[in-house]
Amino acid sequence: MTAEVRHLSNSGKVLRFVNEDRLYPVNQYQSLVLATASELAAHGVAARTGTPLAELAAWEPCCGGGPTAISLKSMGIGYVQATDINDDSVAACIANARNNDVELDRVERADLLADGGNRQFDLISCNPPCGADAAGPASMSPQIRTAVEGGETGIELTMRLLEQVAPRLSEHGSLIFVAVSTSDIYGLRNSLDARFPGKWRTFPSTPVAAPYRRTDDADASWLVDQTVGFEPLVWRRDDGWYWRLSWIIEVSRGLPSGAYSAFTLCPYGLEVSRDPGLAELIGRCSDDGLSLR
């Protein structure tokens, strides 16, 4: 079965993405939030450097159906490439680009940033697999498992990205990526602070709250401990779902020094930021009521 997701891009065009059951779906909680953040970040790089969009270069590694790459090319970024380790994702990205009358400059199979080149990019935008090993039900297909499992704590692939990215960014370039509250975000924060002190931030208007797993799903029982631990990272709502947060993180040498480097709380979307139980949890965990330090 296939379903279509629509995205109102920064170019003013409505882009359409086809989701096949067996592949990770382009969705409004991560993929399209990343696409929008990347569009805004591209304007930021263009404005900071006085460079026309048509002279910028962008890359979506771990592209899946290619929502960010296609959005960026559609808004006029000059060179855009997309890569994924899974041949079927590469094919889905090519098909989505064609269906939207967008021609990406390069779409290929590659393991993370190993694209066989050394080109530098103004924007590298990535929604990496970021589930922990325990996250998936046994019945999950191998392709979906590759798309969601980021390693033992969920951030191993993201850590590889942070280790490898610097030489692939232009002088004012940004890395934009998705992080989720079901992975080891404390470890991620420590690594960001160590590698990019004062040069990372959570993107404005994130985190976004998203329904994650059904509370009656036996494979989701590991989530219970996080809610009773009073961490506002995963919580149970009376709609029968565990909810979690997705942040977009920007890392850039071009950010003003002292960019606000902390994981913001207070999620956007679906009235969830007004959830009284959640507000109480955030108050208990945060020095300033806004962010995890």
Ligand SMILES: C[S@@+](CC[C@H](N)C(=O)[O-])C[C@H]1O[C@@H](n2cnc3c(N)ncnc32)[C@H](O)[C@@H]1O
């Ligand atoms: C969470 S999905 C994101 C897909 C798409 N960017 C989106 O946001 O809709 C992660 C994608 O990363 C790919 N992937 C997993 N491990 C990878 C690796 N080592 N190198 C490149 N791609 C990888 C998966 O095949 C999957 O398409």
